[in-house]
Amino acid sequence: MKNWPFKVVSSVDGDPKVEVKYKYNTKEFFPEEILARLIKYLKEIAEIFLHQSVADAVITVPAYYNFSQRQSIIDAAVLADLNILRLIIPSTAAAIAYGIYIVDTAEKNVLVFDFGGGTLNVSEVEILNGVYERKHHKDITLDSGALCRLRTACERAKRRLSYFAQTNIEIDSLFEGIDFYTAITRARFEELSADIFRDIIDCIGKAVVYGTSLFGALLSDHKSEVIEDFLLLDITPISFGIEAAGGTMTPIVKRNATVPTKTSVILTTSIDNQENATIKVYQGESEMAKDNYLLDKFEFCDIPPAPQGAPRIEVIFELDVYDHLVVTAQDKLTDNW
Known part of the structure; x- marks a missing residue:
């Protein structure tokens, strides 16, 4: 900070x-x-x-x-x-x-992606390929292997520009025995890529705003033929669960589950004649509960005396489309909530 x-x-x-x-x-x-x-x-x-x-x-x-x-x-x-x-x-x-x-009406799988670093490879290759042709009058696109090596080097250079103001690209015997060397600054990269960034950001920004x-x-109460037959089944992007024995995280509502949803898990006691059980509710993907976000905890009381592992306590998770989570627990043997 x-x-x-x-x-x-x-x-x-x-x-x-x-x-x-x-x-x-x-x-x-x-x-x-x-x-x-x-x-x-x-x-x-x-x-x-x-x-x-x-x-x-x-x-x-x-x-x-x-x-x-x-x-x-x-x-x-x-x-x-x-x-x-x-x-x-x-x-x-x-x-x-x-x-x-x-x-x-045919069923389709559609990939919706974030425009990230990897998809900048082509523009970088075109930029650096232009430099290569001017220096050596060679068309590297004729050699797919050389093009692949150049693309990989460009990807590494792009990542280095996230940390350094300038970086070098060196490839031994890139094409027809010719070694390739060039330098590029972050400012130059941003200048060359500016048009691409503007076009992509504008396109994605409009899509997100329009979809929202x-x-x-x-x-709302707005009526339109465009949306009258539209149904969105949303998902929860992060898992919800409880802390189990050994401090591990037991997911109950798993990531990418369609909401609204209701699911449960059966718990039991860890010692003989255990009277109470602390139930800690977390959100996150880490295997250890302590590394996730603690939402809340509550005490389930008045468990009848019984040997270890005999009681059956059902913990129920109800998650709605607004991300409101309701957690309840019930003793299946006594119906105690």
């Missing part, structure tokens, strides 16, 4: 606050308060454009956001006088934008 351009301080309750200095005044804000101001500004822009008030919204959040992070987004929206109809992940929104106009808007219309 020492490299952040702002100062983070602790509130009375130990929660983080951001210190803001403006016109010789210093104030402290919770992150949710700062985000609320941004959301409210966007809300005002939408109201000006639509010539009507905006009360509801669908917001996209990163797939890796846990329950606490998602709740912070909702809290910020409430502060901005917005009612959140649903939180969805960007790839889901992009998929909606793609799928809403598909008229083919369509989903918002689907959840």
Whole structure:
């Protein structure tokens, strides 16, 4: 945090606050308060454009956001006088934008991807291939093996430019016995790639925003032929589970499960005549429970005296489309909740 351009301080309750200095005044804000101001500004822009008030919204959040992070987004929206109809992940929104106009009834598998580093390989090869041709008047595209080696070297160079301002690319006997050497700076790479970045970001940004808007219309009272037959079965991007013996994580609602969902697991006692059991609920993918996010814990009491392993305690997880999780426990032998 020492490299952040702002100062983070602790509130009375130990929660983080951001210190803001403006016109010789210093104030402290919770992150949710700062985000609320941004959301409210966007809300005002939408109201000006639509010539009507905006009360509801669908917001996209990163797939890796846990329950606490998602709740912070909702809290910020409430502060901005917005009612959140649903939180969805960007790839889901992009998929909606793609799928809403598909008229083919055949079942299809569609890949929705983030435009990441690996997909920049082609443009890099074209850039560096241009340098190679100017130097040696050779067409490297005639040799697939040489092209593959150049592509691999370009990928490594691109990764190095994430850490260094300049890097070199050296390949011995790249093509027809000619050694290849060139240098590229981060600034030059960004300049050469600027058009590609702009086109891709614009395309993906529009798809995510458009898909989110369509989903918002689907959840509202708005009627349209475009969305009348559309149904979204969303999934939970992160697993929910409990701490088991040895501190391991036992997933109950597993990642990518369709929501809403209801599932359960049977637990038992670890010692003879055990009267109580502490049930800790976590969210995350780590094998060890302590490495995941602790949502809550509760005590299941009044277990009748019985040998180790005899009681049957059913722990039930109910997760709705809003990511609201309800956990209950029942003794199957006594019906005690």
